[in-house]
Amino acid sequence: xxxxxxxxxxxxxxxxxxxxxxxxxxxxxxxxxxxxxxxxxxxxxxxxxxxxxxxxxxxxxxxxxxxxxxxxxxxxxxxxxxxxxxxxxxxxxxxxxxxxxxxxxxxxxxxxxxxxxxxxxxxxxxxxxxxxxxxxxxxxxxxxxxxxxxxxxxxxxxxxxxxxxxxxxxxxxxxxxxxxxxxxxxxxxxxxxxxxxxxxxxxxxxxxxxxxxxxxxxxxxxxxxxxxxxxxxxxxxxxxxxxxxxxxxxxxxxxxxxxxxxxxxxxxxxxxxxxxxxxxxxxxxxxxxxxxxxxxxxxxxxxxxxxxxxxxxxxxxxxxxxxxxxxxxxxxxxxxxxxxxxxxxxxxxxxxxxxxxxxxxxxxxxxxxxxxxxxxxxxxxxxxxxxxxxxxxxxxxxxxxxxxxxxxxxxxxxxxxxxxxxxxxxxxxxxxxxxxxxxxxxxxxxxxxxxxxxxxxxxxxxxxx
Ligand code: PFF
Numbered sequence: 001x002x003x004x005x006x007x008x009x010x011x012x013x014x015x016x017x018x019x020x021x022x023x024x025x026x027x028x029x030x031x032x033x034x035x036x037x038x039x040x041x042x043x044x045x046x047x048x049x050x051x052x053x054x055x056x057x058x059x060x061x062x063x064x065x066x067x068x069x070x071x072x073x074x075x076x077x078x079x080x081x082x083x084x085x086x087x088x089x090x091x092x093x094x095x096x097x098x099x100x101x102x103x104x105x106x107x108x109x110x111x112x113x114x115x116x117x118x119x120x121x122x123x124x125x126x127x128x129x130x131x132x133x134x135x136x137x138x139x140x141x142x143x144x145x146x147x148x149x150x151x152x153x154x155x156x157x158x159x160x161x162x163x164x165x166x167x168x169x170x171x172x173x174x175x176x177x178x179x180x181x182x183x184x185x186x187x188x189x190x191x192x193x194x195x196x197x198x199x200x201x202x203x204x205x206x207x208x209x210x211x212x213x214x215x216x217x218x219x220x221x222x223x224x225x226x227x228x229x230x231x232x233x234x235x236x237x238x239x240x241x242x243x244x245x246x247x248x249x250x251x252x253x254x255x256x257x258x259x260x261x262x263x264x265x266x267x268x269x270x271x272x273x274x275x276x277x278x279x280x281x282x283x284x285x286x287x288x289x290x291x292x293x294x295x296x297x298x299x300x301x302x303x304x305x306x307x308x309x310x311x312x313x314x315x316x317x318x319x320x321x322x323x324x325x326x327x328x329x330x331x332x333x334x335x336x337x338x339x340x341x342x343x344x345x346x347x348x349x350x351x352x353x354x355x356x357x358x359x360x361x362x363x364x365x366x367x368x369x370x371x372x373x374x375x376x377x378x379x380x381x382x383x384x385x386x387x388x389x390x391x392x393x394x395x396x397x398x399x400x401x402x403x404x405x406x407x408x409x410x411x412x413x414x415x416x417x418x419x420x421x422x423x424x425x426x427x428x429x430x431x432x433x434x435x436x437x438x439x440x441x442x443x444x445x446x447x448x449x450x451x452x453x454x455x456x457x458x459x460x461x462x463x464x465x
Contacts, residue, residue: 059229191273200272
């Protein structure tokens with residue numbers, strides 16, 4: 001890369017950036033959905049336990065790898081003196097390269113809803129009268145999904161183009177506090193609504209009868225943790241490569257997990273009680289309302305907001321600003337992993353790399369953007385393009401994660417990661433725990449997710465969640 005490597009201005013800036021990457025659509029929609037599906041408190045307890053053990057282990061591993069190599073994921077494994085593991089760098093780059101385009105398509109959907117609520121507040125449109133009609137007609141429209149994706153893509157790449165300190169850090173400094181404030185505000189508002197108590201009980205009280213078997217809860221929690229912490233996507237390696245040597249990797253990792261989990265748990269307080277209330281008012285079963293999948297965010301929740309009357313327009317607007325910021329900060333991190341890989345590999349300027357990744361995102365993203373409309377005939381393996389890419393990446397991600405564990409545990413050796421953690425005089429007191437986790441426990445658990453994802457991709461029951 002031309003010039004010396006960028007770096008974060010400090011530990012706080014790094015934690016904020018990594019937390020901003022972690023907090024995204026996964027926290028706001030997927031965590032509450034899974035918690036409601038898998039026995040409320042049971043799922044939350046399993047998730048907390050896994051995040052604090054496996055999650056922290058994997059985060060420490062990726063961040064320390066990046067800082068040690070001072071390279072993004074594509075070239076990090078070679079730079080550490082293991083050229084035959086260069087293929088892992090390629091795989092770890094393929095993941096964000098293929099997730100980014102369809103993540104931006106969903107980001108475009110969020111842009112569309114943000115505009116719809118803004119228009120509603122200004123009194124110039126009533127298109128949210130029936131959110132189901134809005135959603136179905138929007139995703140099938142000839143150009144709208146592509147245009148919205150392009151707007152979202154340009155916004156995130158504009159931040160990247162400015163650089164690590166002036167772009168990513170500053171954008172996070174504005175968006176993250178606003179996001180947290182809005183999440184707290186909405187959670188308090190919902191908790192004060194009449195009848196919210198029943199929903200909060202549904203969310204928090206462990207329900208062993210509805211959570212299914214233990215294996216499914218653990219797999220569900222683990223898969224969610226991976227996605228939520230942006231693991232195995234090259235992002236934490238790239239962000240780690242900008243970290244100062246004097247900062248503490250373990251402390252930063254624990255803080256990132258704490259921030260991510262806090263927003264996920266808060267989202268449950270926003271989403272579950274309104275769904276339970278709506279289910280009783282609308283006559284739908286609670287489970288049916290919660291099981292709506294992605295429709296939950298774009299159809300069911302807007303329906304609930306509409307049912308709240310005039311105040312619902314404001315609630316909806318605030319909610320979609322929150323979702324937009326969460327999605328943008330996550331997309332920024334994914335774009336940075338791709339942009340940094342191109343810079344490191346081809347030794348080109350950041351702006352050139354941003355343009356290459358922008359073009360890639362628009363071209364590959366168009367398959368998903370048009371996949372429910374003008375190109376709906378294009379169905380790889382019988383799936384709409386967006387769902388196909390999502391399923392393929394759900395299989396590739398655990399493969400990359402397992403290989404990273406094998407690489408660190410058995411090839412590079414855990415002591416090199418521990419030594420990286422000890423730089424700057426840090427005392428590391430979890431050495432034995434770390435070695436056992438990275439050599440044995442993590443590859444096994446990650447292997448279980450892989451089997452479950454393969455079963456899901458091929459529609460084999462039992463294991464899939
Ligand atoms: N961690 C993000 C979330 O929970 O929504 C998702 C995400 C971020 C996925 C960054 C991929 C990514 F590269």
